[in-house]
Amino acid sequence: MTDHPLVIFTPSGKRGRFPVGTPVLTAARQLGVDLDSVCGGRGICSKCQITPGYGEFSKHGVTVASDALSGWNSVEERYKSKRGLIDGRRLGCQAQVMGDVVIDVPPESQVHKQVIRKSATERHIEMDPATRLYFVSVAEPDMHEPTGDFERLALALRDQWQIEDIEADLAIMRRLQPALRKGAWSVTVALHKGNHDMRHRVLDIWPGFHDAPIHGLAIDLGSTTIAAHLCDLGDGRVLASSGLMNPQIRFGEDLMSRVSYAMMNPGGDVEMTRAVREAINALAVSIAAEGGVEAASVYEVVIVCNPVMHHLLLGIDPVELGQAPFALATSGSLSLDARDLDFAALNRAARVYLLPCIAGHVGADAAAVALSEQPDQSDDMVLIVDVGTNAEILLGNKHRVLACSSPTGPAFEGAQISSGQRAAPGAIERVQIDPLTKEPRFKVIGSDLWSTDAGFAEATATTGISGICGSGIIEAVAEMRMAGLVDQGGLIGSPEQTGTWRTTPEGRTHSYVLHDGTAEGGPKIMVTQGDIRAIQLAKSALYAGARLLMDEMGIDKVDRVTLAGAFGAHISPKHAMVLGMIPDAPLDHVTSAGNAAGTGARIALCNVAARSQIEATVHQIHKVETAIEPRFQEHFVNASAIPHAVDPFPELSAIVTLPNVSFNTSGGGADGRRRRRG
Amino acid sequence: MTDHPLVIFTPSGKRGRFPVGTPVLTAARQLGVDLDSVCGGRGICSKCQITPGYGEFSKHGVTVASDALSGWNSVEERYKSKRGLIDGRRLGCQAQVMGDVVIDVPPESQVHKQVIRKSATERHIEMDPATRLYFVSVAEPDMHEPTGDFERLALALRDQWQIEDIEADLAIMRRLQPALRKGAWSVTVALHKGNHDMRHRVLDIWPGFHDAPIHGLAIDLGSTTIAAHLCDLGDGRVLASSGLMNPQIRFGEDLMSRVSYAMMNPGGDVEMTRAVREAINALAVSIAAEGGVEAASVYEVVIVCNPVMHHLLLGIDPVELGQAPFALATSGSLSLDARDLDFAALNRAARVYLLPCIAGHVGADAAAVALSEQPDQSDDMVLIVDVGTNAEILLGNKHRVLACSSPTGPAFEGAQISSGQRAAPGAIERVQIDPLTKEPRFKVIGSDLWSTDAGFAEATATTGISGICGSGIIEAVAEMRMAGLVDQGGLIGSPEQTGTWRTTPEGRTHSYVLHDGTAEGGPKIMVTQGDIRAIQLAKSALYAGARLLMDEMGIDKVDRVTLAGAFGAHISPKHAMVLGMIPDAPLDHVTSAGNAAGTGARIALCNVAARSQIEATVHQIHKVETAIEPRFQEHFVNASAIPHAVDPFPELSAIVTLPNVSFNTSGGGADGRRRRRG
16 A cells, blocks of 8 residues: 555546545546536535446556445445445545545446437437536635625635636525525535626525436427427436427418518517417426426526527517518527516526527527537538428538528428328328328327237327328328329329329319328328428428539538438438438438437537537538529429429439329429419 | 828827828827727717817927828818817817827817816716717628627627627617617617626617717615715716615614514515615606706616615615624625616616625725725825714725724714704704804805805795704704803703703703794704714714724824715814714814715716726725624713713814813713613
């Protein structure tokens, strides 16, 4: 044994020598080892659990004796008996270094623990949320060295947590003195770190040690739907995901009609602001209930949205966004008090962070997609398409990233579709149509069974089969095309032409009967000619935006395509390709990323450094304006066919056969002359 | 003529060489010459007026030719014809340097112009308010370089005014776009500079050039009275000074009874908070009306007050201040939104600054006195006494400063005095009593005439003679003592003993009739035995506090005494000495500083650097706690006599003769045993 034994931490490999008797937590801090502690080493929080290794560690060149750490003590015994401790584990604040030792820090004891994202790409989020809890012991007041209780709290945070620049509002000042006295001069504070000014604001205070979890909301505020994730700010777990329709739909289905509403109706913007704030408040209440927590335990909200929603949420008249040069009132990120946005359901001190906008038509949602998918870190040329009422499109690699938005309309979200609905239990999300029999089968959200599987009726008894969501309608139209029920121009054939009763006359056109639940009192779910036209318009706009970026980049092909859906549903790459939503790419290089904007919001929620990162990144993204670009119109007009005439799909032909049918001689041409709405 | 003529500015003496054609304003900026400009050199604001000198300047070694500046131009002509320009003046932004030149910057063109304080000490306040107006031209939006309007405003402020770190709340964001467009991409903003974080917050915005003055309030919030100065934040002028009684008096006359009220009545602190906030709001409305401005033009408030008022204003329960160790919830300075204090009458974006407290019994008012009187800069040992319901006492020099507070009660403010009132028109503020005839004469606030002068009745016809203010009661009691109407123990003699009908029986004691206005329907103004007792208690507390500090400093004598009154009235040094309010000092070294706390508030209002200065200074002030110091009681008991028995007044005997009368054998002793209330 030496006076200064060697301490080696795994998995970091950090090592150093410390005096005999040094607590393991102290050694970890001095070496910069990522070992958590909320109570600051007082044996209360148990966050600093470690696993000492004994015996020979040839890799590290040390042999660890059985008395390398101080003996099991009463604090650990009490903790174990009351709250449990895995065998072999010690509390890092209690165990002292007595000899050379190898110490493993298990993942759950790491502050910056990594959370696996539940999505196709399986990327990790390093936990470093803006708001965290700190337990602190405050010096008692001394008449002869008079300073305020708050000043002594700030001093304690500096000494015990190395945190400077503490501030608090009057509501906290009011509660400070009773809390300190009730907690016998120890308190737990929820501290919020500003990513701009690095000041720390006290959001909440409790007497003594308090470790009830605190929560955050990541909100993707779309034109049609509002989606939210409720996260535990301690470990990043998603406790609930939920959403609702944006109530602003009653003022206009797409963004430009809402801007028009604001222009035509004095106070119209105020009405829309109130509507969306109330909806978010209501969503916060319902998602908290779903996650089994109090809405008042939500201290952080991150919101991503397009510029019009951004301005309407903030209470800024969006009129300038309706006309060139599409000037934003503010493009930078914003840190606000939740009560400034009337989010009364949340904790009264809750903070809201809005990601920066890229441009007047390319919003914080696009920034969130960039944060999630990181095209600026990519070696190969990647096209990222975030499908919503307004599609956000990013194209680039580590050298250059371009962005635009494209007004696809709400069809991809199941709106403006005859049987459309948002992605919720009971919605059809997957569709297959047999090319021979023209008979469909489908899956609904909430069940893994196909509708033709045994037990499907029972599995869907509670949800019913209520409509088609965005991914469902994309698959339905693509499958109809592949089954020869729809021609290249998008026309649905008559029963005589298709050979199935399911393409049934509806007025002067035909509709495909996907499911007839009327016998059981359910809806008749059809894909109408109007639905096909809506999808054609949407996909043409999407395709045209992507092509425009490719023109700007000077390329004809991309290496990879990432499909993201605004509302969590995964879009099938094959069906997206059949529809011609996206330009050519090897099909196995097309992936579906789920709700990338929502993921970006969640990253910014869980990691404060990511906020600074995306704020820097958006300045590097070059934005292309679709609204004034004649080539956009040109691409749009040419993109109407399924598949369109301009770009054949050499990659796709290996997988699917698109029948060469035409139900109407004027089909493709007539569609080609249709003008985009708005 | 050279390519780079020499430019010399007076009075600063700064000089430098500049290319021919350089505007004088540009040269001034590059040399750091203090030359004002609100419009940033656009010939709009005329703040940059300068006076060129021509001919031989032997002192500077230059001869200035008549064409040393460019010719009088159309901008100057238009300005002169529309708004007037003194002959010989030029606009610094228009006149260009053509040859060697000497340029005088008149005082009104200096940003940091000095304003003469209306007080005995005639000290200067350098103008550098936290909130100032800036005119700025903002780049128009560009679709191809998309940034928000706010971000371009921030950029313009950086480029045109070298101001970084701009922030704005949602209300400003809402008004930004219309203002920019209405002002054709020029706006004037009111910017508030935080003295802690050096961030600038946009408080208001106007289209184009706007130079309506903006205002600030300096408030001395006392236990008994609330006094305010309304200042022009451009030039520091005091537009109105006004005050009202603190409505919290109904909850308790002194601080400890208010703390008791809060302890005994649940919600009592909330009641008191509401009362004082409403009073300040009402005062803001009335003082704005008096100054002829809108209350909404007030963007800044500085408040100084004792710790109990401080906590009650902030909505913090003052219970901890009622018991040792007298812990403040917060001792540091505070920067708040006026709306957090419910000051709804002010501009909605107005900011409030509270000076730091020194200790649990020594508040922001003492800090304000220190800022105004600067004992820490003094070569000689100065005693500063700020007389209020709670007296703030400072003792020290540049080596060491001590502070304490002493609970004098409200007598010195005219409260608890039978005919007492606050200092307002109609109040008796000066008193003389003829030692032979025992007849009084007096002056009232609002007239310079003595009551015995011809025309006094006419001069006071509108105000009447309503009562006695703080300085009046001090003079009255001292004059009664000097005229032999009151003995050393404080007892008023009977008519037989004094030889005048004016010491008239009132119950078991006597009162002195100062003025009988009953014939004209006015009040009968008397000094009662109770008034004398109240003044004796107050002065004993004051004296004891001062002595305690002298003990702590280890001195028996001070070099200077500064008397400050909380409500603007000037206390007569001679009468204060006769009363024994203050320890010995050469009478010509005793000065009256008016409302030093209010002046300190006004300094912090007009000069943002003074805020940082006093924040640093308070840490250097050593605080002495009177409440637990046995010697305070001892000094207090010994200080009751007029003059008291312990310290004779050798200095004073040269000026006044104190008659050796005694109306009651037990007088001095009986008073000496009286206990302090509270």
